[in-house]
Amino acid sequence: MPSLDDLRKRITSVKSTQKITKAMKMVAAAKLRKAQENAEKGRPYSEKMNNVILNLSKSITDKENAPKLLVGTGEEKVHLCIVLTADRGLCGGFNTNIIKKAKSYFEKIISENKTLKIITVGSKGYDQLKRQYKSYIVENISFKESKNINYFDADKVGKIIIEKFEKNEFDVCAIFYNKFKNVITQIPQEQQIVPLNEDKNDKDDSSNDNDYEFEPDEDEILSNLLPKNISTQIFKAMLENSASEQGSRMTAMDNATRNAGELVDRLTIEYNRSRQAAITKELIEIISGAESL
């Protein structure tokens, strides 16, 4: 049975924790709005980019000579995985969900006896993966210094990927991130960016009858466009990720605040009860003392 003093101390400490989580929730909510806005603003670019590439790839008839970034190297031996996570913790299952998704993919690759290479973006992902997959991690990038997500950072990652591809260091490249659905739900995503997966876009065949004029020819445009597309996809993932991170943190902190509230209530009841018990005990002592006289 904790003493009254202990209980009082615990109540104060839980209350101050609650204050912190509440403040973090507020901050996350404010940041979330901005991140969400940015994610929405960034969508037209990647959508248009996708459209253009789709139209281009349709018009390419000579699959043999098509750029390798589009059709792949013809092999599937070396997989490069880009795991995008946050730089900070205290955001619920946000980082863990991405890592879980990525790990199941890693296991599949390893069990198929293929080579695995990992690039982590964001320090939390690196922290969680280095224990188990240290030997596979080839690069670890973090943008802790940049305040906002900008295209420049995404482009850096994109350039690293292109450079590795040109050196034939991998055949297939996939990125892992959280897609922002709403504040409560974020869906961990696995997206293959090299070679480009076209089949899921098959439904909008309506634009097929458009015969484009290309200047210069298709191949040249494609080989110019595909590297940009990689950066764009990374950028999109980063935007989605940051919105998801803030959403996830907000929910987590909201829960924490509520739990702290419950804890305070429970502790207060316990405190009051034991205080009352002490008073009753003293009264009994006094009364029985007086009676015995």
Next chain:
Amino acid sequence: MSNLFNIDIVNPEQSFLSKDNVFEVVIPAVEGEIGILKDHIPIISFLKPGIIRVFSESEEQNFYVEDGIVEFKDNTLSVLTSSIFDLKDADKNFVSESITSAEAELSKDNIDDQKRFLLNHKVEVLKSIGIN
């Protein structure tokens, strides 16, 4: 009959410009400038450093772009670019910095002809902005 069409300029961060009352746009495509009017045939091309000129009924706007992709389809011109600014708000420091970095790049030996051409062109365009 109206001879106007739509233009959308987007950069990765946001939609930069969206207008539905332009009658001519001149874009610096890789193989030379292209003037686009209404009902142009669908075209996809990419840009070299230069000036995009947008003529609408009331005004003329000029934008500097470094690279990008243009697509024209169904009377909508989409410009995707990662580096664009309005000539009116051109930042003198930024322009001169860009010139210096491009010139530094030019002085390296290991660049191919195409890159050299693009860089030369970039310097030229940037310098012409400085004069205005």
